[in-house]
Amino acid sequence: MPRIVTFGEIMLRLSPPGWKRFSQADTFEVIYGGGESNVAVTLANYGMDARFVTRIPKNDIGDCAMNALRSRNVDTSHVVRGGERLGIYFLETGAMQRGSKVVYDRDHSGMATIEPGEIDWDAVFTDVDWFHWTGITPALSQSAADACLEACKVAASKGITISTDLNYRKKLWNYGKSPQEIMPALVEHCDIILGNEEDAEKHFDIHPDSVDVTKGDTMDPEAYLPVCKALMKRFPKAKKVITTLRGSISASHNTWSGVMWDGEKMYTAPTYQLSHIVDRVGGGDSFMGGLIYSLQTWPDDDDKALRFAVAASALKHSIFGDANLATVDEVMSLMEGDGSGRVSR
Template sequence: MIKGKVVTFGEVMLRLATPGYLRFNQTSEFNATFGGGEANVAVSLANYGIESNFVTRLPKNDIARSCEMDLKKFGVNTDDIVYGGERLGIYFLETGAVSRGSKVVYDRAHSAISEIEKGMIDWDKVFEGVAWFHWTGITPAISQGAADVCLEAIQKANEKGITVSCDLNYRKNLWNYGKTAGEIMPALVAGTDIVLGNEEDAEKVLGVKPKGVDVTGGRVDADAYLSVSKQIMKQYPRCKKVITTLRGSINANHNSWSGVLYDGKELFKASNTYQITDIVDRVGGGDSFMGGLVYGLLTWPGRDQKALNFAVAASCLKHTIYGDYNQVTVEDVAKLMDGDASGRVAR
């Protein structure tokens, strides 16, 4: 194990997906798995040999128990999960194809974590021996209580000198408890060292927008994000790195995929832009990028280019794997980074 643990905090849900490319009104059954932004990151890191601890609030019932067992199967520590509330959140997924995009329907109102309150989690205990804390913009969008606890965790991590990372992850369908992302997120981002987002996140959450970007036409210019990165660092002086995923959506089955990282002095561009065709599952793509990035920054301090390349390759592979979790190893990612995308059978 690499020295120092990573803690992630957020909601994990039951995922109910239509088989294949069936629409909701066509199916009579759903495939059940589990997933959620921060849990997905924890699974990625555990697969890479990082000691990972996922913190959330779960109800005491068989579905939640199955979810916890699923996380443990991948090597994620669940000892600091707190219990209470009545239900696990659910999301329904309809996978798109070609010119028809995917759809997500949330059923997470009154979930256990949405009713979490400050003081329920002993962050001093959780952060013992921890090097890194990760959160996403999904968590404070769930409820005021979840936002308060997320801020509580960030402030405690800051006190202890723990690196804090965030995926801005704007979800317009979640911000419905009377507050907007613009009202809640700035205080949380102010305590964050590493910020990940895409062009929509930057605009909707932080009010900054890149110029010269046409993602719907499948064209993304990495240089267009330099001004955004500089604006974010100016607004949030604690921020040391801003990372942007570059997804060009040719159609639902074909995306281009790359990324950039700005460290305040230099804009690093991923060495490869991958053409991902025949996508199996793009849900969790950003989380797999974040998992790869955290691994890279912890493993190769000062080698931002290598960390970025690892994150892009790891998330490229995620698009070939069904479910939220990126079930790949360091060796799998290294093989792609070295240029082997043949997909040949390993015997």
């Protein structure tokens, strides 16, 4: 069975129940999640050997985060315990024309204060096929960026497939370095690059012409081909460049698709109407988890791999919480055209 390692921060997510605003809340619902941990949970849910690496404080809240991972069959054997606190983010879930809001409280977290040399990457990458990281980790701090680069170099030296979700987060890049200064040295090690138009623009000053996700559901896949080509030219090690296509009609109604460029051919997935979104957090992570699974399962069928990833992440929008808990059978059923949502008896 393929073994996949993901590296990043798991956080405590606190959100008002339902669609309440922060100012209305007198209680918060608790979820544990984060970009790379969400991918690990997705893959473990598909029956794959998923290992998550991070640095978590040695206290009761850190224990809760570990328990959340273990309850989903994620390998935590290489998690390092240390730091002052677990990172937190507060989520206000939007509806209709009111967008969601996120407030981060991640300074001085265990992951933000990780240092190179704390992780034994040779041990972590024993019998590993795939390594995944996202642009969120190097946005936390210089030391987190350095630790991520350390991991990429060791994985590359071992011939492990490396993927990244560029995941630009404006609110996180606040330690004095810009993405343009940090990200290129990391992405040059990657075989698989996932990113949308904002990621490409903010990290590398690459952007599609005439793309505006605020203009409803009109998303032209061909408009992203120049971006995919530009990313592959900038990072020649990359074998595939993938972009998710989200059209935002409202906070509750999005369209969802994706494209993949393999250097010769552009693949386009069907577009799904996500008309009653339960939770859009983790949509990109569920896409990445679906993509890693499908590229491992059908390595010679990029079209099927892309369609699986898009269908998987479409289903995630119906699931509360950060992680995708849809099964492989449910994803395959949607891929084959059954989007009826009928009761299974």
